[in-house]
Amino acid sequence: MALKERDKKHLWHPLTQHKTHPDTIAIVKAEGCVLTDEDGNNYIDAIASWYTCMYGHCNPHIIKCVTEQMQQLDQIVFSGFTHRPAVELSEALIDILPNNQNKLFFSDNGSTAVEVGIKMALQYHFNKGEKHNTLIAFEDGFHGDTFGAMSVSGLSVYNGPFEDFFLKVVRIPTPNGKNHDLIIKQLSDIVNTNKVAGFIYEPLVQGAAAMQMHDTHGLNMILNFCKHNNIITIADEVMTGFGKTGKHFASDYLATKPDIMCLSKALTAGLLPMAITSCSQDVFDAFYNDDLSKGFFHGHTYSANPLACRAALAGIELLKSEDMQANISRIIASHQDFGQRIETHPKVASIRQKGIIFALDLDIKMERYGNLRDKLFHSFMERGVFLRPLGQTIYILAPYVISEKQLNKVYIAIEKVLDRI
């Protein structure tokens, strides 16, 4: 029986209404930018499997490193113990993170990285003798699906059953170059009437909000306001991290650095789940005390899994390489050319780009998980391209190793599909 048939018996897929969803596609092989299904069809993975496999699927360097690690040390409790992959990763990652980041705390996915960041912000104030109970977040932010992470996500599809149990969160709009005074006024009102622990934000590009981009200067102004008001800033770089914006991290575009950063997805080069919440020395120092109870009593069993650490270390080696940086520059330039070409298409309402992230909005309103969106998805798949439209937004976020020929195939698929809707 085909895998896609066997799949139906026992598997419950994420973000899926199984009654109305069409059959799943069974992928049997992935190499570089190409996915192969069980019927032998090939697809270009133009969203890098949710922004993870930036150095290409089954990258030989990553596989070699992880295979070696697997024969040496698979797993060890990370309380009271340490190991070489975690130590070497910490040195390599701190080297490329913004200057003020100095400590790394491990967990397993973006949601838990955010939970850790929120808990650090709350306990930071608590340890200094003040209970701050409010968080600030952007209106359309998305930070994950656990209760803490859901609470700060403004963009929440179908949260009805859970919203009675959320943390206290106040939302502000993203800066658009015209609303700075309004945002500062709102922030002033918020701090005057609440004890604010932290501000969590996706810097410059909001992924789940369909690659919405906002103003660098405005975000910097918000971060400055937070610094002056003792509000811990938490940059959720789960999507933006590791080169996608054209710099190693989106925070590199900003003069004011975050107190805490959340990392996952491309962190492990698309091989394995892992997340890191990094922070400044100041945040760490608030927990460093003779009083045991001021420590951070959070922990996951596979924290700092040696295989995932080794994959992440190999990923950073690739990211920093001349080849990969040249790939990134090449994709940025190609997207700019394509942007000029597609901007005038009658079905395109607007385009935007940050680094290798390219998005266009259609001039048609669509449901986030609706039928037209599904039809678009299948039109791309029929043309051998895996793109995953979000509502009326089509975006490209391909692995850095995508060739010019493959990239052109993606562009042409978009143009052809647009011509026909």
Place this chain on the structure above:
Amino acid sequence: MALKERDKKHLWHPLTQHKTHPDTIAIVKAEGCVLTDEDGNNYIDAIASWYTCMYGHCNPHIIKCVTEQMQQLDQIVFSGFTHRPAVELSEALIDILPNNQNKLFFSDNGSTAVEVGIKMALQYHFNKGEKHNTLIAFEDGFHGDTFGAMSVSGLSVYNGPFEDFFLKVVRIPTPNGKNHDLIIKQLSDIVNTNKVAGFIYEPLVQGAAAMQMHDTHGLNMILNFCKHNNIITIADEVMTGFGKTGKHFASDYLATKPDIMCLSKALTAGLLPMAITSCSQDVFDAFYNDDLSKGFFHGHTYSANPLACRAALAGIELLKSEDMQANISRIIASHQDFGQRIETHPKVASIRQKGIIFALDLDIKMERYGNLRDKLFHSFMERGVFLRPLGQTIYILAPYVISEKQLNKVYIAIEKVLDRI
């Protein structure tokens, strides 16, 4: 510089007050039951690295399967797509789970498996048109460190900064063979005054509560009460799963099966992080609807990671093998002999055993993370045995492949250390 020195610069370890904590130990190799540190010292891993590596570290069968998988397919979005390792794992796992379990939902660790379970229970009622806002949990249960999971954990060390943000949870004591009437009375009161969505419990053995064990008949009675009162039962088998209690799952000892089960830790044979929340067809059916919004809109990027699925599948093959089942029987018998010997030791207050889980309580009161507990830990390490006392409880939960000679070394280390405290 030694790894344990380099470790201090940037790593923030879980469940650790860094100011008072002694140096970490850097492990450079793990094979079978033996860990080797950077100074060449060997230790028997008598807690299987937090109950994960049950088939031994760097198990050749597991490594072979994962190495093959890594060259074929590393990662693919699990919304709209599927793959062989997930399909084959689903078939193998459903085959050994209690009969009523029929669907699997993936996440990355025990905390998220619990968040998924809680969200399923809440939305189950919500989808049927009723908002149930209360959960029932055991007094000393532990279910993880994210906000939802923390909420249901009765055993929560230092939750002060977070407890204002917890879900509504009512606690009941564990059944001890003498308090059945009391518990049923409490449950009746709870359902009379609350809209209860679910009951979450660690079946038969509570891990973080220092391997506390409770009464099978009493738990069965509680589960029956829940069934009759439309309360979704959630068995957290993250610690107990995959053979540790002497059956594949602790729930196998109970006549009444849970609606939902949470699995992690040994699920992936100690190689990689992954978790699964399984459920009955009845739970799944409550989400299966033409109305999109009744679907379960939860998802993590690396859900059903092919490598982790392949490791889990290989793990189940090992668990079911005659060799491994013979190992489990052998360890159970050895523990029984040791129990008889140590029970009369003047420093031992009590012993208990379920399957390969053996625990003894000292007749000395100790802080969970205090100095005497640390001294005990180091006394064992000096004798080449990794045991991790929880307060005054010393427990053994070794890999199934531990030899009789290694097991005797663990027993003797305990006896010698007890003689000297």
